Amino acid sequence: AWFIAFKIPNLSRRLFGEGAASASFIPVYSRELHENPETAAKLANTVVTIVFTLLAGLMLIGWAAIWAYLRFTEVHTETQLMLSLASMMLPYMVMSCTVAILAGVLNVHRHFATPAAAPVIMNIFVIITVVGTGWLLGMEARQQLFATAVAVVIAGLVQLLVQIPPLKASGVSFRPAFAINTPAFGRVMLMMGPMVLGITVTQINTLADDLIAWWFSSSPDKGEFFMFLGRQIAYPMHRGSVSYLNVSQRLYQVPLGVFGIALATAIFPVMSSNAARGNYAALCKTISRGIAGAIFIAFPATVGLILIRRPLVAAAFERGQFTDQATLGTAWTLMFYAIGLSGYFVQQISTRAFYSLHDSSMPAKSATIAVFVNAVLNLTLIWFLSTGGLALSTAICSYLQVVILLTALRKKLGGSIGEGIWYESAKTLLATAIMATVAAGVLFMMRNLPIRPRFDLLRVAAVVPVSAGVYLLAAKVLKIRMLSLVTGKKPTEQIIKDH
Numbered sequence: 001a002w003f004i005a006f007k008i009p010n011l012s013r014r015l016f017g018e019g020a021a022s023a024s025f026i027p028v029y030s031r032e033l034h035e036n037p038e039t040a041a042k043l044a045n046t047v048v049t050i051v052f053t054l055l056a057g058l059m060l061i062g063w064a065a066i067w068a069y070l071r072f073t074e075v076h077t078e079t080q081l082m083l084s085l086a087s088m089m090l091p092y093m094v095m096s097c098t099v100a101i102l103a104g105v106l107n108v109h110r111h112f113a114t115p116a117a118a119p120v121i122m123n124i125f126v127i128i129t130v131v132g133t134g135w136l137l138g139m140e141a142r143q144q145l146f147a148t149a150v151a152v153v154i155a156g157l158v159q160l161l162v163q164i165p166p167l168k169a170s171g172v173s174f175r176p177a178f179a180i181n182t183p184a185f186g187r188v189m190l191m192m193g194p195m196v197l198g199i200t201v202t203q204i205n206t207l208a209d210d211l212i213a214w215w216f217s218s219s220p221d222k223g224e225f226f227m228f229l230g231r232q233i234a235y236p237m238h239r240g241s242v243s244y245l246n247v248s249q250r251l252y253q254v255p256l257g258v259f260g261i262a263l264a265t266a267i268f269p270v271m272s273s274n275a276a277r278g279n280y281a282a283l284c285k286t287i288s289r290g291i292a293g294a295i296f297i298a299f300p301a302t303v304g305l306i307l308i309r310r311p312l313v314a315a316a317f318e319r320g321q322f323t324d325q326a327t328l329g330t331a332w333t334l335m336f337y338a339i340g341l342s343g344y345f346v347q348q349i350s351t352r353a354f355y356s357l358h359d360s361s362m363p364a365k366s367a368t369i370a371v372f373v374n375a376v377l378n379l380t381l382i383w384f385l386s387t388g389g390l391a392l393s394t395a396i397c398s399y400l401q402v403v404i405l406l407t408a409l410r411k412k413l414g415g416s417i418g419e420g421i422w423y424e425s426a427k428t429l430l431a432t433a434i435m436a437t438v439a440a441g442v443l444f445m446m447r448n449l450p451i452r453p454r455f456d457l458l459r460v461a462a463v464v465p466v467s468a469g470v471y472l473l474a475a476k477v478l479k480i481r482m483l484s485l486v487t488g489k490k491p492t493e494q495i496i497k498d499h
Contacts (some may be wrong), residue, residue: 001081001082001085002082002085002145002148003246004086005082005085005089006152008062008086008090008093009086009089009090009092009093009096009152010096024188024189024192024355024360025043025044025047025101025104025188026108026268026272026355027272027275027276027355027357027358028043028184028188028358029043029044029047029104029105029108030108030272030273031272031275031276032184034276034277039182039184040184041172041173042177042179043179043182043184043185044101044105044174045174045175045177046177046178046179046180046182046185047101047185047188048098048101048102048174049176050178050180051098051101052094052097052098055093055094055097055098056094058093059090059093059094062086062087062090063087063090066083066084066087067087069083070084081142081145084146085146088146088149088150088153089149089152089153091153092152092153092155092156094156095153095156095157095159095160096156096159098160099118099156099159099160102115102163102167102174103118103163105167105170105172106163106166106167106170107266107268107269108269108272109170109172111166111169111170112265112266113166114162114163114165114166115163115265116262118159118162119257121155121158122152122155122156122159124155125151125152125154125155125158126152126155128151129144129147129148129150129151130144130148133147133148187358190360204367204371205370205371205374205393205394205397208371208374208375208378209245209390209391209393209394210245210246212378212379212382212390213241213242213244213245213387213390214241214242216235216236216237216382217235217237217239217240217241217242218234218238218239219238219239220239236382236383236386237382237386237387240326241329241386241387243322243326243330244326244329244330244332244333245333245387245390245391247313247317247330247334248313248330248331248333248334248337248391251312251313251316251334251337252305252334252337252341255297255298255301255305255341256341256344256345259297260294260297260298260341260344260345260348261348263290263293263294263345263348263349264294264349264352267286267289267349268352268355268356271286271287271290271352271353272356274286274356275356275357280413283353283356283357283413284413284414284417284419285419287349287350287353287409287413287417288417288419288421289482290349291346291349291421292420292421292424292482293482294342294345294346294348294349295345295346295424295425295428296424296428296482297345298341298342298344298345298346299342299425299428299429299432300431300432300435300467300471301341302338302339302341302342303432303439304435304439304463304464305334305335305341306335306339307436307439307440307463308443308459308460308464309331309334309335309338310327310331310456311457311460311463312331312334312456313327313330313331313334314451314452314453314456315453315454315457315459315460317330318453318456319453324451329386329387332386332387332388333387333388334391335391336385336388336389336391336392336395337394339392339395340391340394340395340396340398340399343398343399343401343402344398346402346406347398347401347402347405350363350401350402350406350409351363351405353405353409354405354408354409357412359412362405362408363405365404366400366401366408367401369400369401369404370397370398370400370401371397373393373396373397374393374394374396374397377389377396377397378393424480424482427475427478427479428475428480428482430474430478431471431474431475431478432471434470434474435467435470435471435474438466438470439463439466439467439470442463442467443459443463446458446459446462
């Protein structure tokens with residue numbers, strides 16, 4: 001009930017905040033700031049005002065719909081709990097999307113720290129609330145859920161307020177504005193629609209994974225079989241499959257969120273600035289370096305997650321009702337999600353490359369194809385790989401979208417897209433192979449330790465730092481240029497501009 005309720009405002013943030021609104025706004029705002037700062041300020045005020053107003057209206061409609069549904073229909077207790085929690089957290093949708101727009105403004109002004117701290121604020125509020133209401137106040141689980149829902153809304157307000165000081169320091173002030181008839185605002189709105197699909201295809205596909213896992217899982221209530229065209233067919237998955245997907249999604253999204261999206265966020269203003277000046281040679285270099293940086297991080301993350309998937313899941317989650325069977329199911333799913341990490345990383349770069357060129361149609365087209373293929377593969381692979389099939393389908397579709405986007409970029413900007421990537425990728429692959437060999441050796445030496453969560457934690461604690469150190473050392477010996485992204489010896493913007 002909690003996860004579904006929280007996904008409603010959180011998905012809105014990804015679709016309209018971090019996704020469409022922010023991505024469509026940044027290139028236009030960057031160009032206007034370069035040409036006419038006064039017009040840029042008016043555009044920023046208008047976008048924030050309109051997004052806030054529209055989402056506040058959607059929140060009121062959502063409240064009315066939930067009230068009507070609970071008032072005039074008979075619902076199960078879990079459904080009522082989920083809808084009640086969702087209605088409490090709908091205001092977070094408004095605040096988080098507004099925060100995403102303000103973060104876009106700060107990113108254009110080359111300020112990244114405060115926007116990056118927003119998720120940390122949310123985590124702190126949730127953790128403190130759960131610990132405080134559980135351990136200190138002794139609340140029962142249902143009461144804790146409602147207390148945490150309130151904490152989510154408060155965290156959203158704090159996220160909004162902390163953006164104000166750095167905005168003022170950057171010379172940006174906000175006031176309500178409705179300059180919707182300007183060409184700049186028109187360009188933002190024109191790009192936003194297709195971007196809703198284009199930049200959030202992975203989130204849409206993972207949501208589809210959850211829904212299909214729910215529908216095609218057996219349970220004590222549903223039984224072990226379902227009827228189709230008069231035939232009795234066994235469910236390909238069992239109750240708990242949605243948990244396997246959600247837990248494995250959280251684990252593979254750690255490197256994606258910490259490094260992949262961060263890298264794409266950092267270079268998006270640079271790409272937008274290159275495109276605004278018409279410097280397409282520099283834009284091609286920026287894209288190529290961004291892709292090389294994504295691969296430099298994604299390759300070892302993929303191999304690392306696959307190698308330590310079982311001890312990682314056990315150390316993090318195996319306790320209480322999360323049994324060793326759940327650990328094996330989650331680790332199986334995580335392996336297939338991890339295969340797609342390079343695709344997820346490069347997808348973030350390639351979609352933003354199009355948005356910097358004010359082209360949102362191609363990402364939308366590729367996303368439409370990917371969503372359709374994902375649905376077909378989901379309904380096919382679940383019969384062979386269970387939840388692993390859902391994860392593998394998402395991974396395959398990430399690479400499909402990357403191939404489509406990079407092919408279109410080469411046609412649009414010329415053959416210099418991807419220049420030097422193959423050589424850098426070969427060296428990255430070699431460094432990853434060295435790291436994997438050492439990591440496998442460490443795991444082999446610890447093979448006689450008991451298979452228990454605390455010993456699995458020891459395995460993870462031993463393998464991760466050793467693997468990271470070996471990989472960085474190998475990258476230094478092989479003179480992989482993207483090592484500078486990690487060591488920080490050059491500013492990120494200078495790294496991705498250098499050839």
